[in-house]
Amino acid sequence: MLSVNRLYFAREDQxxxxxxxxxxxxxxxxxxxxxxxxGKTTLLKLLAGFLEPDSGEIICRDKAVPCLYNMAYxxxxxxxTSWLTVEENIKFTAKLYGHDHNVSEIFAILDQxxxxxxxxxxxxxxxxxxxxxxxxxxxxxxxxxxxxxxxPFTALDKxxxxxxxxxxxxxLALKGIVVMSTHQETAWPVAVKQIELxxxxxxxxxxx
Numbered sequence: 078m079l080s081v082n083r084l085y086f087a088r089e090d091q092x093x094x095x096x097x098x099x100x101x102x103x104x105x106x107x108x109x110x111x112x113x114x115x116g117k118t119t120l121l122k123l124l125a126g127f128l129e130p131d132s133g134e135i136i137c138r139d140k141a142v143p144c145l146y147n148m149a150y151x152x153x154x155x156x157x158t159s160w161l162t163v164e165e166n167i168k169f170t171a172k173l174y175g176h177d178h179n180v181s182e183i184f185a186i187l188d189q190x191x192x193x194x195x196x197x198x199x200x201x202x203x204x205x206x207x208x209x210x211x212x213x214x215x216x217x218x219x220x221x222x223x224x225x226x227x228x229p230f231t232a233l234d235k236x237x238x239x240x241x242x243x244x245x246x247x248x249l250a251l252k253g254i255v256v257m258s259t260h261q262e263t264a265w266p267v268a269v270k271q272i273e274l275x276x277x278x279x280x281x282x283x284x285x
Contacts, residue, residue, distance in 0.1 A: 078102055079124070079223060079254055084133035086116075086123060093119055097133070099272065103222070103252035106245070106267065108259055111274030117258035118152070120274070121225045124256060125150045137223065149221035151229060155212030157200040163187070163211055164196040170215040190214040191237065205232040213241055224248060226257040238263075 084097040093116035101107055109117045122128045124135060125148055137147065157166050167186055171178045178186075187193040190210045195203060203211065209232055216224065224245070230238050242263070245255050249267065 078136075078138065079256070080136040081124075082134050082136070084123070084130050084135065086119065086128070086130045088116075088119070093274075094130075097272075099270070101254050101256070101270070103254060104249050105254055105270060106249055106265065107254075107256045107270045107272065108263075109256065109272045109274060110259060111272075115274035117274060118227050120272075121150070121152075121227050121256065121258060124148075124223075125225050147221055148223045148225060149216055149219045150225045150227075151212050151216060152227045153231070155208055157208075157211065157215075159200055162197050162199055163192055163203070166200070166211065167214055167218070170218045174218050174220050176218055186214055186217070190217075190240065206234065206237060209233055210237055210240075213244060217244055222253050224253060224255045224257075226255065228258055228260065230259065230261055230263070 079101040081097060081099050084094050085092065086094045099107070109120055111117055119128065123130055126135075127150075158169060161169060164183065164187065167183055168178070171183070184193065184196075187196050190213060192207065192210055192214060195207055200208060200211065209229075213229075226245075229241055229245075233241065242265070245257075246265075246267065248255060
């Protein structure tokens with residue numbers, strides 16, 4: 078469970094969030110929407126434990142501790158090991174999370190995320206969309222229950238967006254929790270919770 082209680086955070090004496098409350102249970106998806114500068118990325122970083130709120134609490138698994146202990150975060154600049162190829166980054170991630178994948182399974186992941194032609198390239202040689210797909214290929218190997226995704230569909234075409242949506246839905250079906258910021262209208266076959274942010278307040282809305 079993820080619970081946010083009376084969250085307050087200010088930037089340069091300007092409140093971004095004030096008395097923000099919401100709760101997510103396993104299998105739930107929350108979308109954070111709002112104009113640029115309203116605090117979407119900041120809220121994700123607060124949930125991740127990268128920033129500390131001025132007041133209020135963020136509770137993961139019934140404990141008032143940072144969520145980073147069971148969390149995977151994908152921001153605007155996904156993190157890769159720059160001196161490893163695409164294939165090597167996926168192999169390294171698999172080993173990091175205790176997966177024992179053979180060569181054919183690694184190539185199946187490359188194929189699933191439309192990266193097989195780029196297997197021998199380094200991250201800096203990829204397009205923005207290819208880097209996003211690599212980040213999600215690595216995320217698919219994570220054992221984290223909480224996924225925090227900052228504009229996950231940026232730079233992706235329709236086919237790749239469908240792929241990432243399927244990955245998110247699979248994670249929800251396994252009782253994971255997803256919190257994502259977005260400025261795109263996206264249809265989901267499941268109930269979605271939503272927060273609308275402005276530069277003055279945050280409004281939590283019910284499922285839609």
